[in-house]
Amino acid sequence: MQEKYGKIIFLNGASSSGKTSIATLLQQKIELPFWHISIDHLRDAGVLPLERIRSGEFNWQELRESFFSGFHHSLPQYAKAGNNLIIEHIIETQEWKQLLTELLKPFDVFYVCLHCELGELERRENHRSDRPIGDARKDFEVLQTLPMHYDLEVNAELPVEENVDVILSQWRLRSKPELL
Numbered sequence: 001m002q003e004k005y006g007k008i009i010f011l012n013g014a015s016s017s018g019k020t021s022i023a024t025l026l027q028q029k030i031e032l033p034f035w036h037i038s039i040d041h042l043r044d045a046g047v048l049p050l051e052r053i054r055s056g057e058f059n060w061q062e063l064r065e066s067f068f069s070g071f072h073h074s075l076p077q078y079a080k081a082g083n084n085l086i087i088e089h090i091i092e093t094q095e096w097k098q099l100l101t102e103l104l105k106p107f108d109v110f111y112v113c114l115h116c117e118l119g120e121l122e123r124r125e126n127h128r129s130d131r132p133i134g135d136a137r138k139d140f141e142v143l144q145t146l147p148m149h150y151d152l153e154v155n156a157e158l159p160v161e162e163n164v165d166v167i168l169s170q171w172r173l174r175s176k177p178e179l180l
Helices: 019-029 041-043 051-052 060-080 094-102 118-126 135-145 160-173
Strands: 007-013 035-040 083-091 108-115 154-157
Touching: 007 060, 007 135, 019 160, 035 060, 035 108, 041 060, 041 160, 051 135, 060 083, 060 094, 094 135, 108 160, 118 135, 154 160
Parallel strands: 007 083, 007 108, 035 083, 108 154
Antiparallel strands: none
């Protein structure tokens, strides 16, 4: 691994588990400059033609695979350029896990899983206006069945500040990068 490569903190958790809240505070508290990257940022920035997808003019299922492939392949490019990254994502499939493991292998990646009980995820999801109802349950089930190795697992029902302090502490203490 070249020293000029950026470092990566990878947050994996179900929809509504608090990834954005943790990433935002983590970015504010960490001693190095880190980019905060997520699919939600792309969606909210207008990258996707959402109105045309919602109207049915474009079929999201036909666009989804290439969209996520582009997102996944962009991540190592940001890090190769020397950018530190906080990535928030939901690794949905074994194929995504394998691809991301391979793409991010050259980098110092600190993998963090955010655990949250299903009832709490659904409660949070119901209070949001930007998520289809049912996404949290689907993601929760994926995280229960897809075997993963993490450098750290946190309880996303604890206060955000507490989780960020634990993540920062463990990230600073890590001895070597781990793989998924």
